[in-house]
Amino acid sequence: MVARNVALTLVVALMMLAAGFGVGTYLAGGTATTAIITEIKTTTVVFTERLTELTTVVMPEARISVVDALGREITFDKPPTRVVSLAPSITEMLFALGLQDRVVGVTSHCNYPPEVQQLVSKGEIAIIGGFWTPDLEKIVSLKPDLVIGSAGTLPHLKLKESLEQVGIKVFYTRAASDKYDVYSDIRALAKIFRVERVAEELINRIEADIKSVETSIPKDEKPKVLVLLGPPAWGLYSAGGNTFMGWLIRTAGGVNIADKFTGWPVLDYDFILLHDPDVIIISAMGLNYTTLSKEIGETPLALTKAFKNGKVYLVDQEANDILVRPGPRLGLAVRMLASILFPDIFEPPKTPVVYRVGEGTGSFSSAGTTIRLSTVEILPRIVFTT
Amino acid sequence: MAYQIARISKTKFLLLVLALSSLLLLLAVVSLSVGSSMIPPFQALYCLARAECSETTRLILGLRVARTTASILVGCMLAVAGVLIQGITRNPLADPFILGISSTALAILSVALLVDVNILAQRQLAISIALGGALLGFFMTTSIGVLSGGTVLSLVLSGIAVSALFSGVSHVLLYMLQDRLRHPYVNLLMGSTSGTLGRDIPYLAVPAVLSLLALYALGIPKALNAYLFGEHHASQLGYRVKLTTITSAFIASLLTGASVAVVGIVGFIGLAGPHISRMLYGTSDHRVTVVLSALSGSALAVSADIVARLITLFSTRGELPLGVVTSIIGAPFLAYLVIRGGRS
Amino acid sequence: MRIELKNVSFSYNSVKAVDKVSLEIDSGKTLCLVGPNGSGKTTLLKLVASLIRPKEGVIYLDGKDLKTFDINEIAKMLSYSDPHLPRTLPARVIDFILTSRYPFHKAFQYFESKDDLELVDFLSRELKISHLLDRRLDQLSSGELQRVVIAAALAKKPKVLLLDEPSAFLDIRYRFEVMDIVKKYVAKYGATSIVALHDINIASLYCDTVALLNKGKIVACGPPSDVFSSKVVEEVYGVKVEIIQVGSYYVAFPLPNYRDRQHT
Numbered sequence: 001m002v003a004r005n006v007a008l009t010l011v012v013a014l015m016m017l018a019a020g021f022g023v024g025t026y027l028a029g030g031t032a033t034t035a036i037i038t039e040i041k042t043t044t045v046v047f048t049e050r051l052t053e054l055t056t057v058v059m060p061e062a063r064i065s066v067v068d069a070l071g072r073e074i075t076f077d078k079p080p081t082r083v084v085s086l087a088p089s090i091t092e093m094l095f096a097l098g099l100q101d102r103v104v105g106v107t108s109h110c111n112y113p114p115e116v117q118q119l120v121s122k123g124e125i126a127i128i129g130g131f132w133t134p135d136l137e138k139i140v141s142l143k144p145d146l147v148i149g150s151a152g153t154l155p156h157l158k159l160k161e162s163l164e165q166v167g168i169k170v171f172y173t174r175a176a177s178d179k180y181d182v183y184s185d186i187r188a189l190a191k192i193f194r195v196e197r198v199a200e201e202l203i204n205r206i207e208a209d210i211k212s213v214e215t216s217i218p219k220d221e222k223p224k225v226l227v228l229l230g231p232p233a234w235g236l237y238s239a240g241g242n243t244f245m246g247w248l249i250r251t252a253g254g255v256n257i258a259d260k261f262t263g264w265p266v267l268d269y270d271f272i273l274l275h276d277p278d279v280i281i282i283s284a285m286g287l288n289y290t291t292l293s294k295e296i297g298e299t300p301l302a303l304t305k306a307f308k309n310g311k312v313y314l315v316d317q318e319a320n321d322i323l324v325r326p327g328p329r330l331g332l333a334v335r336m337l338a339s340i341l342f343p344d345i346f347e348p349p350k351t352p353v354v355y356r357v358g359e360g361t362g363s364f365s366s367a368g369t370t371i372r373l374s375t376v377e378i379l380p381r382i383v384f385t386t
Numbered sequence: 387m388a389y390q391i392a393r394i395s396k397t398k399f400l401l402l403v404l405a406l407s408s409l410l411l412l413l414a415v416v417s418l419s420v421g422s423s424m425i426p427p428f429q430a431l432y433c434l435a436r437a438e439c440s441e442t443t444r445l446i447l448g449l450r451v452a453r454t455t456a457s458i459l460v461g462c463m464l465a466v467a468g469v470l471i472q473g474i475t476r477n478p479l480a481d482p483f484i485l486g487i488s489s490t491a492l493a494i495l496s497v498a499l500l501v502d503v504n505i506l507a508q509r510q511l512a513i514s515i516a517l518g519g520a521l522l523g524f525f526m527t528t529s530i531g532v533l534s535g536g537t538v539l540s541l542v543l544s545g546i547a548v549s550a551l552f553s554g555v556s557h558v559l560l561y562m563l564q565d566r567l568r569h570p571y572v573n574l575l576m577g578s579t580s581g582t583l584g585r586d587i588p589y590l591a592v593p594a595v596l597s598l599l600a601l602y603a604l605g606i607p608k609a610l611n612a613y614l615f616g617e618h619h620a621s622q623l624g625y626r627v628k629l630t631t632i633t634s635a636f637i638a639s640l641l642t643g644a645s646v647a648v649v650g651i652v653g654f655i656g657l658a659g660p661h662i663s664r665m666l667y668g669t670s671d672h673r674v675t676v677v678l679s680a681l682s683g684s685a686l687a688v689s690a691d692i693v694a695r696l697i698t699l700f701s702t703r704g705e706l707p708l709g710v711v712t713s714i715i716g717a718p719f720l721a722y723l724v725i726r727g728g729r730s
Numbered sequence: 731m732r733i734e735l736k737n738v739s740f741s742y743n744s745v746k747a748v749d750k751v752s753l754e755i756d757s758g759k760t761l762c763l764v765g766p767n768g769s770g771k772t773t774l775l776k777l778v779a780s781l782i783r784p785k786e787g788v789i790y791l792d793g794k795d796l797k798t799f800d801i802n803e804i805a806k807m808l809s810y811s812d813p814h815l816p817r818t819l820p821a822r823v824i825d826f827i828l829t830s831r832y833p834f835h836k837a838f839q840y841f842e843s844k845d846d847l848e849l850v851d852f853l854s855r856e857l858k859i860s861h862l863l864d865r866r867l868d869q870l871s872s873g874e875l876q877r878v879v880i881a882a883a884l885a886k887k888p889k890v891l892l893l894d895e896p897s898a899f900l901d902i903r904y905r906f907e908v909m910d911i912v913k914k915y916v917a918k919y920g921a922t923s924i925v926a927l928h929d930i931n932i933a934s935l936y937c938d939t940v941a942l943l944n945k946g947k948i949v950a951c952g953p954p955s956d957v958f959s960s961k962v963v964e965e966v967y968g969v970k971v972e973i974i975q976v977g978s979y980y981v982a983f984p985l986p987n988y989r990d991r992q993h994t
């Protein structure tokens with residue numbers, strides 16, 4: 001009987017422990033990731049640059065060896081000629097590096113530069129599915145010698161084994177959390193195709209772009225920013241400090257109110273009201289802007305400073321693409337965000353589809369209308385009149 | 387003898403109601419004070435009563451009142467639905483989702499979103515559609531069940547078939563939706579009260595009140611008590627077994643469907659609520675377990691909600707889904723009760 | 731209450747379980763149904779309990795067609811005890827017996843009245859189950875459960891009492907006591923009871939009338955001493971039955987067929 005009691009107590013204790021452990025790792029896990037990520041920020045540059053040096057000096061000309069985001073060393077005898085890109089950001093990098101003639105397959109989401117769509121409609125580039133839904137058979141049927149995917153996208157990682165089994169090399173770009181990750185990817189891709197010079201020029205251009213924004217950002221005024229992925233009813237998904245979006249906000253001179261989180265945390269209104277953001281940026285997901293702004297006006301988001309001051313922005317289509325793709329339009333992303341945060345200082349970028357929602361949309365009475373921005377500016381006074 | 391036993395039982399029932407209600411009240415107050423900003427309980431109550439506090443505090447408290455009410459209602463609804471389903475199946479392992487309600491709600495909502503994505507930004511409409519989907523699931527399950535004999539077994543089997551079919555369908559639909567929304571995670575109906583607002587409460591409260599009234603008016607708890615001892619026993623006591631079964635299943639579906647539509651799928655409460663109440667009371671008299679389950683389910687949901695918010699404070703990941711938390715706190719508690727119950 | 735069956739037949743799909751049965755039982759009397767396994771005893775009880783409807787024939791209660799009764803009237807009037815209780819969810823003896831009072835509750839009455847509890851108290855004293863009242867049903871012995879089931883049947887104070895094998899699992903004392911209670915009840919309340927029995931010994935002692943069923947048909951019907959002394963019993967069961975007079979009782983005893991051979 002005593003033995004039985006002891007056993008039972010043990011079992012319950014173990015269960016409690018498991019539950020505690022689960023929660024514990026969950027808590028600790030997040031912190032650990034942040035710690036590592038901060039470190040990468042400083043080391044990545046050094047690491048990649050040294051790598052570039054190594055290849056030019058030590059490696060024989062004929063063989064190219066690069067390390068991808070998964071830490072695998074991939075060797076090429078000659079630069080690949082048939083490449084499939086699994087992500088819009090990768091497609092943008094390839095095109096920016098002038099490699100468009102090597103690309104044989106892209107996703108249905110790849111829409112930049114406009115040349116991509118032209119090549120697709122001409123039939124020179126095939127669509128291999130969506131970003132999250134790549135079609136293995138279609139990829140294989142294109143007989144590529146290199147497939148480039150993103151290490152942060154699960155469906156891409158799942159393709160690895162199958163592609164390697166049929167002898168197709170797979171290279172993974174980073175789940176970028178800042179510009180250095182993007183630079184590393186650009187450099188690694190450039191190395192594979194031996195276009196290092198083009199890459200350095202591209203990176204210099206981006207750097208110069210970012211610098212020019214950074215120097216004009218007011219140092220004393222840091223608006224608090226809330227980013228929401230999708231409409232509030234979708235769930236209050238935001239972007240944590242270790243994401244590319246988090247880095248963008250920091251660089252553009254804002255303070256991300258969800259900075260302490262990692263990944264894509266779900267927030268609650270309680271948190272949002274407490275931090276009372278000055279600017280809210282909402283990814284519109286292709287929804288109707290009237291519906292969306294009406295919804296925003298009906299939620300506690302309407303109680304924030306941002307809403308009261310008319311600083312809720314819906315970003316969609318191209319503007320959204322620029323903000324979420326860690327690619328060669330990085331500089332543009334920083335500039336666009338800076339112009340949203342500091343409209344008095346920065347020229348509106350030449351990018352369509354940013355909307356502003358403000359006071360008055362909540363009640364959304366008879367005259368409530370959305371004005372679509374067809375011009376290339378964020379109009380300073382777009383607007384929802386009551 | 388019988389008189390004493392009945393009196394002891396009644397006293398026990400009242401004491402348990404009292405204890406659980408006080409616990410619930412306590413949890414509700416804690417729930418009002420816990421969050422991104424901690425508001426001391428007394429200050430919170432004072433602020434709500436007299437409105438003498440800062441604007442922000444009042445706004446935040448307003449949100450928390452809505453959120454707490456939502457979790458209380460959801461807990462109560464799922465646990466009562468659990469009692470009903472376990473009663474009609476006479477199976478202590480049955481949960482309210484076995485009738486295929488959640489998968490049809492998910493599938494119908496996905497179809498609606500594929501037709502018009504803008505529904506995503508129209509919460510009221512989305513809630514109504516999901517509820518419609520849940521009820522559609524119920525009608526499908528019962529019609530297949532009735533066609534195949536109308537016994538509880540056929541009802542459960544058709545529930546399994548409907549849920550298998552629709553979870554498959556909803557997978558495909560979500561996959562399509564993923565591309566459409568350009569979003570990697572399509573987590574529709576994932577149990578969470580983080581976005582629940584006061585305007586959502588009627589969608590929970592109305593079905594809850596209607597269902598509880600219907601339960602009482604139709605004498606469902608007594609019918610289930612009779613049914614506990616077999617179909618023959620119930621029908622020789624004048625209960626129409628199939629009618630009772632289907633009515634109970636309908637009420638359970640309405641309760642579950644409404645909570646799925648408003649906060650998403652929250653598991654475990656529907657299973658644990660009835661268990662906890664049976665363990666506390668010692669027997670499954672549905673007149674008592676319905677009430678006790680409602681209270682313990684609410685307490686469980688509110689504690690889960692509090693824990694979810696506390697975890698957010700200390701983690702870097704944002705809020706955990708409510709269903710995950712209910713399992714984490716509910717499972718060890720249930721294990722304790724099972725062990726204690728098994729020994730006595 | 732007088733029960734009358736006229737040419738009642740019932741079949742489960744193709745199996746003819748009850749075949750053109752006609753019976754009459756007067757108020758205050760007990761009819762015993764005997765017959766081999768599968769002869770249709772339980773089915774006949776269910777027919778009278780209105781749990782299933784006859785495919786042919788009519789059942790009358792006090793001359794009124796059973797079909798015309800309201801379901802609630804039947805519930806108050808008639809008790810059928812099914813000894814096969816599902817016991818997957820925990821329930822106590824008292825909870826079970828009290829369910830029999832539900833048909834008498836007022837509209838919207840939630841808990842039982844004092845009278846209900848007093849009745850349960852009385853019955854549990856009679857059947858000696860007072861000490862079991864707050865025990866869980868799955869913690870009873872078979873014989874204890876049998877007494878609980880009978881208590882639940884009597885708790886309705888039925889006009890028609892239908893018992894399926896009430897003597898099964900009972901020890902020799904309770905076999906008599908339970909039947910005594912049933913007889914006393916039937917006599918006192920002018921009720922009628924039909925009891926399906928395997929124990930012809932008990933049947934011969936307690937029944938006013940015995941109906942012998944075989945393959946759904948009544949093959950013999952009458953006072954116990956007549957039925958059990960007839961050749962039909964031996965044909966139906968394939969065993970010998972002897973009637974012995976013990977004091978003032980005539981008791982039927984089944985005996986194995988080979989008994990005579992062993993003695994010769």
Ligand SMILES: Nc1ncnc2c1ncn2[C@@H]1O[C@H](COP(=O)(O)OP(=O)(O)OP(=O)(O)O)[C@@H](O)[C@H]1O
Nearest residue numbers: 742745746747765766767768769770771772773774
């Ligand atoms: N639900 C059912 N479905 C099909 N056939 C059934 C069903 N119930 C009983 N039967 C059949 O009907 C006939 C009569 O069954 P019944 O249960 O009335 O017998 P019984 O006299 O009570 O037998 P026992 O002494 O074994 O209890 C049997 O042949 C049996 O196989």
Ligand SMILES: [Mg+2]
Nearest residue numbers: 771772773894
């Ligand atoms: Mg039988």
